Amino acid sequence: MSCLMVERCGEILFDNPDQNAKCVCMLGDVRLRGQTGVPAERRGSYPFIDFRLLNNTTHSGEIGTKKKVKRLLSFQRYFYASRLLRGIVPQAPLHLLDEDYLGQARHMLSKVGMWDFDIFLFDRLTNGNSLVTLLCHLFNTHGLIHHFKLDMVTLHRFLVMVQEDYHGQNPYHNAVHAADVTQAMHCYLKEPKLASFLTPLDIMLGLLAAAAHDVDHPGVNQPFLIKTNHHLANLYQNMSVLENHHWRSTIGMLRESRLLAHLPKEMTQDIEQQLGSLILATDINRQNEFLTRLKAHLHNKDLRLEDAQDRHFMLQIALKCADICNPCRIWEMSKQWSERVCEEFYRQGDLEQKFELEISPLCNQQKDSIPSIQIGFMTYIVEPLFREWARFTGNSSLSESMLSHLAHNKAQWKSLLSKQHRRKGSVPGADPDGPAQSEAQPAARSDDDNAP
Numbered sequence: 001m002s003c004l005m006v007e008r009c010g011e012i013l014f015d016n017p018d019q020n021a022k023c024v025c026m027l028g029d030v031r032l033r034g035q036t037g038v039p040a041e042r043r044g045s046y047p048f049i050d051f052r053l054l055n056n057t058t059h060s061g062e063i064g065t066k067k068k069v070k071r072l073l074s075f076q077r078y079f080y081a082s083r084l085l086r087g088i089v090p091q092a093p094l095h096l097l098d099e100d101y102l103g104q105a106r107h108m109l110s111k112v113g114m115w116d117f118d119i120f121l122f123d124r125l126t127n128g129n130s131l132v133t134l135l136c137h138l139f140n141t142h143g144l145i146h147h148f149k150l151d152m153v154t155l156h157r158f159l160v161m162v163q164e165d166y167h168g169q170n171p172y173h174n175a176v177h178a179a180d181v182t183q184a185m186h187c188y189l190k191e192p193k194l195a196s197f198l199t200p201l202d203i204m205l206g207l208l209a210a211a212a213h214d215v216d217h218p219g220v221n222q223p224f225l226i227k228t229n230h231h232l233a234n235l236y237q238n239m240s241v242l243e244n245h246h247w248r249s250t251i252g253m254l255r256e257s258r259l260l261a262h263l264p265k266e267m268t269q270d271i272e273q274q275l276g277s278l279i280l281a282t283d284i285n286r287q288n289e290f291l292t293r294l295k296a297h298l299h300n301k302d303l304r305l306e307d308a309q310d311r312h313f314m315l316q317i318a319l320k321c322a323d324i325c326n327p328c329r330i331w332e333m334s335k336q337w338s339e340r341v342c343e344e345f346y347r348q349g350d351l352e353q354k355f356e357l358e359i360s361p362l363c364n365q366q367k368d369s370i371p372s373i374q375i376g377f378m379t380y381i382v383e384p385l386f387r388e389w390a391r392f393t394g395n396s397s398l399s400e401s402m403l404s405h406l407a408h409n410k411a412q413w414k415s416l417l418s419k420q421h422r423r424k425g426s427v428p429g430a431d432p433d434g435p436a437q438s439e440a441q442p443a444a445r446s447d448d449d450n451a452p
Helices: 017-024 061-081 103-109 119-125 130-141 152-164 175-189 200-212 222-227 231-235 241-257 265-280 284-300 308-323 331-354 370-393 397-424
Strands: 005-008 030-033 039-041
Touching (some): 103 130, 119 130, 119 175, 119 331, 152 175, 175 200, 200 241, 200 265, 200 308, 222 231, 265 308, 284 308, 331 370, 370 397
Antiparallel strands (some): 005 030
């Protein structure tokens, strides 16, 4: 370690000096410079979780270097290819997708506010750059670039950093999931009951939080990190481990990119804190807390969206809905997301079994089937939240459409579960609405990212 020099990329101050000392080790805010002098990104659990790395906070400089080079090349390709960044500014309205992008992607962006938006197709059309492309477009259409006087090159660099810090090898928690959540958040921000009260700051916070809410997700849940004594679990004292890491990593990238460096210090500090509040709200262990509070507000009819605190609370609810909205998509997309998240669960279970650890709930492929996981998730997590969201929106057309898809998809999974039971010749657990405890409680996965 004597050959390594630590360089701070951002500074996050706490009242407690012990917390400040811990912050120096925060992987989202630190880079290591090796003997070659090439900066290597040091994110929390990159690369893919490997048992040999569970108690090791230092990763290969070669891996980080390759990642940095890939990020730089990605940005350079855009810089030299784009008419906009070559200084050839098109006439209004500003189009961030020029002839270098396929016309199909541009056409899809014209319908980005539709609930049947196919994020998988969009990701293919953008050559795996769905998150960057989507955010650039939404920042432009919402007027955020002009309002906050954002530099386009800096914005793109920041978004590339965020996209690259998602782990593409994760079946579910990857940049496509982040893009999907961002597109859903955009739809929710347009809900008439909310849209008329939102400020540009509210909109930017909502989109940024959606885009970065799972950044650098390792593909395993919080209990796994705790029982393997992972450095992130120790750093955050076993409390909202992944959510805290997503937030701190986002702040590190904001500061490294200097996207908001031109804004007053008090404003950037407020943005960082509000981003934290939004991302931390996605912790599934806080589901009942937020649901109870939302029900109380709706019952008492005391939501005052002119008030910044109430608007922020509804942004938290919107992000929670966007994060778990997959069961409310059309069946073809919803099914694909369900298969992806269960594959990620099963990978964790296989890893736990390999190293003789207790297999986490929902992670045993022999006992936890995809239909049973989905039925339990829809019944106990998704339906209660989206019913209250529909009450808030006044049963808007979007809310009614989501609840309709949810009911249809649940019926589909019940049918598949019945077929599985018939093939096995027995029906354990009787009630298809209430699978066994290990199957019916996705909240047992103590991260913000649950089965869609």
